Amino acid sequence: xxxxxxxxxxxxxxxxxxxxxxxAAIFAPLLAxxxxxxxxxxxxxxxxxxxxxxxxxxxxxLLSRLIYGARNxxxxxxxxxxxxxxxxxxxGLLAVVRGGLFDHILSRASDVLMSIPQLIxxxxxxxxxxxxxxxxxxxxxxxxxxxxxxxxxATAISVVAMDYYEAARIRGEGVVWMMRREILPNILPPLIxxxxxxxxxxxxxxxxxxxxxxxxxxxxxxxxxxxxxxxTLISYGNIMPLLPAAAIAILTIAVNFVADWFLNQxxxxxxxx
Amino acid sequence: xxxxxxxxxxxxxxxxxxxxCLALFLxxxxxxxxxxxxxxxFAEAVLGRSATPETVDAxxxxxxxxxxxxxxxxxxxxxxxxxxxxxxxxxxxxxTRQVADMIGPRLFNTVFLAIMAAICAVPVALSMGxxxxxxxxxxxxRVASVATLIAISLPEFFVAYLLSYFxxxxxxxxxxxxxLLLPDFVSQGFGWLLQLVPSFPTLAIIxxxxxxxxxxxxxxxxxxxxxxxxxxMMRMTRAVLISLLSSPYIExxxxxxxxxxxxxxxxxxxxxxxxxxxxxxxxxxxxxAGVVVVEVVFVYPGIGQLMVDAVKTRDxxxxxxxxxxxxxxxxxxxxxxDLVAIISNPRLLYPR
Numbered sequence: 001x002x003x004x005x006x007x008x009x010x011x012x013x014x015x016x017x018x019x020x021x022x023x024a025a026i027f028a029p030l031l032a033x034x035x036x037x038x039x040x041x042x043x044x045x046x047x048x049x050x051x052x053x054x055x056x057x058x059x060x061x062l063l064s065r066l067i068y069g070a071r072n073x074x075x076x077x078x079x080x081x082x083x084x085x086x087x088x089x090x091x092g093l094l095a096v097v098r099g100g101l102f103d104h105i106l107s108r109a110s111d112v113l114m115s116i117p118q119l120i121x122x123x124x125x126x127x128x129x130x131x132x133x134x135x136x137x138x139x140x141x142x143x144x145x146x147x148x149x150x151x152x153x154a155t156a157i158s159v160v161a162m163d164y165y166e167a168a169r170i171r172g173e174g175v176v177w178m179m180r181r182e183i184l185p186n187i188l189p190p191l192i193x194x195x196x197x198x199x200x201x202x203x204x205x206x207x208x209x210x211x212x213x214x215x216x217x218x219x220x221x222x223x224x225x226x227x228x229x230x231x232t233l234i235s236y237g238n239i240m241p242l243l244p245a246a247a248i249a250i251l252t253i254a255v256n257f258v259a260d261w262f263l264n265q266x267x268x269x270x271x272x273x
Numbered sequence: 274x275x276x277x278x279x280x281x282x283x284x285x286x287x288x289x290x291x292x293x294c295l296a297l298f299l300x301x302x303x304x305x306x307x308x309x310x311x312x313x314x315f316a317e318a319v320l321g322r323s324a325t326p327e328t329v330d331a332x333x334x335x336x337x338x339x340x341x342x343x344x345x346x347x348x349x350x351x352x353x354x355x356x357x358x359x360x361x362x363x364x365x366x367x368x369t370r371q372v373a374d375m376i377g378p379r380l381f382n383t384v385f386l387a388i389m390a391a392i393c394a395v396p397v398a399l400s401m402g403x404x405x406x407x408x409x410x411x412x413x414x415r416v417a418s419v420a421t422l423i424a425i426s427l428p429e430f431f432v433a434y435l436l437s438y439f440x441x442x443x444x445x446x447x448x449x450x451x452x453l454l455l456p457d458f459v460s461q462g463f464g465w466l467l468q469l470v471p472s473f474p475t476l477a478i479i480x481x482x483x484x485x486x487x488x489x490x491x492x493x494x495x496x497x498x499x500x501x502x503x504x505x506m507m508r509m510t511r512a513v514l515i516s517l518l519s520s521p522y523i524e525x526x527x528x529x530x531x532x533x534x535x536x537x538x539x540x541x542x543x544x545x546x547x548x549x550x551x552x553x554x555x556x557x558x559x560x561x562a563g564v565v566v567v568e569v570v571f572v573y574p575g576i577g578q579l580m581v582d583a584v585k586t587r588d589x590x591x592x593x594x595x596x597x598x599x600x601x602x603x604x605x606x607x608x609x610x611d612l613v614a615i616i617s618n619p620r621l622l623y624p625r
Contacts, residue, residue, distance in 0.1 A: 010419060112299045115607070119562040120580075120599040127584040127592045128307045204428050208566055211430050212581045227430055231570075234434050235475070237442045239450045245431035252426035260422055 014257030021251050025070040032064035037219035068221040077203040083141035088148025093179040096156040110146040118143050131214040140202055151194055155187040189266040196259025200252050207248045223248050285615050293608040300600045304593055305346050358594035372594045383575035386491055390498035398503045402510025424504035429563050433497045433570040437475045443467040476572055494571045502560050509552040517541045547614035554610030558603045
């Protein structure tokens with residue numbers, strides 16, 4: 001029985017922080033004093049009543065861009081994670097249900113994809129396909145889905161050995177039914193715990209690529225590119241580049257806190273590794 | 274008897290090496306195919322819609338796109354093995370630049386930085402990992418667990434800029450923007466602590482300076498890389514040791530009345546070398562990716578920065594060469610970990 005008191009402090013902090021971020025992301029147009037790409041003042045105005053956190057190198061309000069950044073960066077990362085799970089879980093379950101050569105080919109293919117460092121692979125594909133937001137989402141989702149595939153396959157294999165699975169197979173259920181109704185409900189806890197970890201990875205990867213200038217492109221407000229645009233200010237002792245970077249860091253910490261707690265609850269597969 | 278032992282180990286190692294080569298081959302093919310996957314013609318895509326047919330033809334010939342892919346792959350990989358990665362697309366007309374010449378000195382810089390970071394990170398991570406496993410569930414372990422969880426979550430550029438900021442504003446931290454935001458006693462205390470920190474250079478310039486001068490200039494990038502990789506390594510070392518510590522022979526050693534330190538160092542660690550080698554290799558590979566961002570932050574002329582610039586200008590030969598080097602380093606590191614695992618495990622010497 002899980003009660004509120006048994007949840008550790010770190011997980012509570014995580015939940016609260018995530019809630020604040022989601023609130024900012026959903027109600028961005030209401031919260032932000034100015035528009036996302038609106039030029040409202042002179043460049044590099046200091047903090048004050050008019051511009052709470054000053055303005056950036058083009059004269060856009062930094063606070064507004066930070067708030068809109070929550071919407072863009074989290075939205076893209078969440079979309080990528082969902083896509084990655086969709087690809088990874090469906091292929092993983094299909095591999096287990098089908099088995100044989102199909103399973104073998106998919107497993108070896110994911111092994112090969114996993115033997116290239118992810119950031120390097122993403123850079124390579126982005127240079128081939130061009131750096132746009134859609135390409136970024138697709139490329140990261142495919143690269144990341146290899147990890148999800150592994151986990152889904154590894155957990156599903158134990159389900160396939162169960163009697164109820166055999167019973168469903170003898171009943172003559174179709175492949176989709178086997179995947180959705182027999183396997184998926186039984187491997188859901190480890191998968192949900194993995195969602196948090198994969199989100200953190202995707203979120204950091206997108207921010208990193210945007211920081212390098214090959215991710216989300218301007219004028220979209222995005223935390224990674226905001227750090228890059230204001231990076232030179234750090235040599236003058238200005239903390240402007242640190243604000244979006246801290247926004248990334250705090251959300252990742254919060255998600256990791258929650259995911260860590262959830263992993264300890266469900267435990268099992270990952271601990272054994 | 275002894276000969277057959279050596280033979281069986283040699284066979285295991287040979288199998289690993291063959292698999293490593295196979296992985297390298299497949300990965301190189303994948304990297305090469307990245308431009309084949311692009312719908313349409315690569316030369317047209319790069320030059321844009323306004324290019325004349327002549328320039329498209331010229332680029333196509335320069336890249337060898339008029340030949341079948343399989344021929345191009347083997348001439349590319351054949352050259353790469355001999356250290357020739359073809360011609361960069363950044364040159365114009367007769368002013369061509371060899372990719373190998375661009376990569377050579379930068380590869381040395383990157384390896385230098387990565388080795389420096391590894392020398393700092395590995396001993397710290399392993400010893401901290403052992404300590405947290407030893408004092409499991411103590412206050413120290415709990416604090417370390419939360420701290421490493423936080424460290425894992427930090428993007429490399431955040432750590433890098435935060436450190437730069439501290440160094441830049443260290444002499445007057447209490448009056449700096451961040452110092453003014455924090456409560457007075459915190460910023461004053463922290464400012465006093467910062468005074469004790471040497472003023473590391475915040476840009477990693479490379480020239481003919483003597484060795485220790487170079488090391489000094491690289492200290493900040495190396496510290497950043499250490500901070501981001503120690504946490505992962507520590508957590509994995511701890512997990513490996515804890516699963517080992519729950520095995521019966523450790524229980525036995527403990528019940529004999531051995532000291533916890535002796536149990537860890539003499540009994541647990543022997544069997545832990547293989548998984549620890551895997552952990553270290555995995556994290557050094559992680560460090561390879563981290564190097565890219567850190568090089569960009571500190572404007573350090575390594576291949577990570579070269580690759581990012583090449584991606585922006587879509588200089589495909591350079592991107593492919595860099596990707597191949599990074600992937601090869603990753604595969605070789607994992608191969609070494611496998612070999613260490615084989616050599617350190619006497620059970621593998623006796624075939625069942």
